[in-house]
């Protein structure tokens with residue numbers, strides 16, 4: 211996932227290699243990894259806005275929803291079990307990604323993917339056939355475990371299998387497949403909600419079994435990556451595999467580099483203590499602050515709860531689900547813009563432009579909801595212009611996120627960590643992201659109940675803080691190979707005091723091998 215985020219390589223080495231069927235099939239399976247993660251993000255909000263689902267599993271929420279609009283609308287979804295249904299997945303993902311990193315390293319990427327696939331299948335089936343709330347939660351936890359494994363192994367697998375020159379593009383490609391997963395979930399929710407008899411939510415939740423099966427079967431058929439074989443001492447097999455994967459005979463240069471990279475990464479004894487060294491202060495700061503800020507944009511309020519939110523602010527179930535499809539489509543389209551522009555306009559420009567756009571939209575949405583619902587949450591009659599303005603500004607907000615913090619929240623960390631700290635720093639980025647994803651999922655509905663429209667102003671405040679942070683502290687990383695990052699920190703007005711001359715270039719991040727760029731775990 212980006213939630214695993216894979217690491218873009220350094221340097222511009224041109225190893226011989228073709229886009230072989232192996233590589234293409236790998237991309238399909240990897241895309242499923244992103245898709246299923248996105249699907250799980252997007253599916254829960256839709257089903258929780260379906261009356262038949264609420265009546266069955268959350269009757270108290272259902273009763274509140276049925277009361278007329280003269281009661282406080284802000285609090286109708288404020289239920290701890292309902293939030294647990296959404297958020298448990300992220301906690302499980304956090305826990306399992308810690309285990310998954312060892313499994314991925316010791317037993318190979320493939321086995322980790324297989325685990326992920328099986329857990330996904332089990333989670334999707336339990337959810338689809340759920341009879342009690344606990345089955346829903348157990349299902350979500352299994353999906354979360356699956357995400358921990360898949361997000362650890364799939365991006366890594368992809369970046370190790372793909373020819374070197376495609377790795378950067380694939381990083382955002384993975385984010386794109388997440389956004390497509392979210393959209394697919396929203397579209398299916400829209401149609402399944404219409405099924406007579408009110409059991410459409412079973413199809414929505416159970417639908418995750420399709421990409422889950424593709425990942426499971428894919429991991430049975432696909433070979434392990436040469437990097438992983440080398441890491442486990444199987445050098446000859448690795449070379450033969452590399453030839454087949456690249457579709458050329460002469461792979462010696464890439465192979466030698468892989469072996470060198472593997473030796474280098476194994477020689478790193480204390481990645482965690484390394485990270486605490488003074489010269490890595492900028493890296494540690496970014497590893498924590500970038501994922502923290504990404505979640506504090508408030509994006510997942512929309513991704514998880516868009517239909518619930520739209521319902522709260524006065525839309526019918528059908529209109530809410532439709533509006534979620536609209537925001538989901540904008541999310542996909544704007545991610546494409548990012549793929550196009552990230553190397554043209556640079557990261558800082560996108561961060562700052564996206565931040566400004568999100569800020570304006572949050573202020574407008576807060577003002578609209580505040581004007582209509584006031585502090586007591588009683589809207590009365592809602593005019594059509596109101597719905598149009600709210601949905602439009604939420605779409606512009608989503609676009610701002612999707613071409614800035616969405617992909618860059620994963621891309622930028624992957625570009626700045628030298629090998630010596632890569633595994634530790636990347637784990638921190640993933641964990642911080644999951645923790646705050648969990649927290650937002652867990653507290654949003656309660657916060658909406660208490661802070662009302664002011665909630666959007668809380669996120670707006672953080673957008674201001676993060677934009678200032680980027681402006682002051684984040685150097686541009688566009689077009690900078692990882693081995694030259696030392697120079698970037700050294701010439702930065704603030705970070706130069708931590709990264710001194712001669713200190714940063716200890717040879718590790720200079721590694722002979724560009725494949726070090728794929729090392730993570």
Ligand code: BGC
Pocket residue numbers: 212213251385388389392504509510513541615616617619643647
């Ligand atoms: C974030 C997710 C979010 C998604 C939305 C990702 O970059 O990490 O939390 O749901 O973007 O597209």
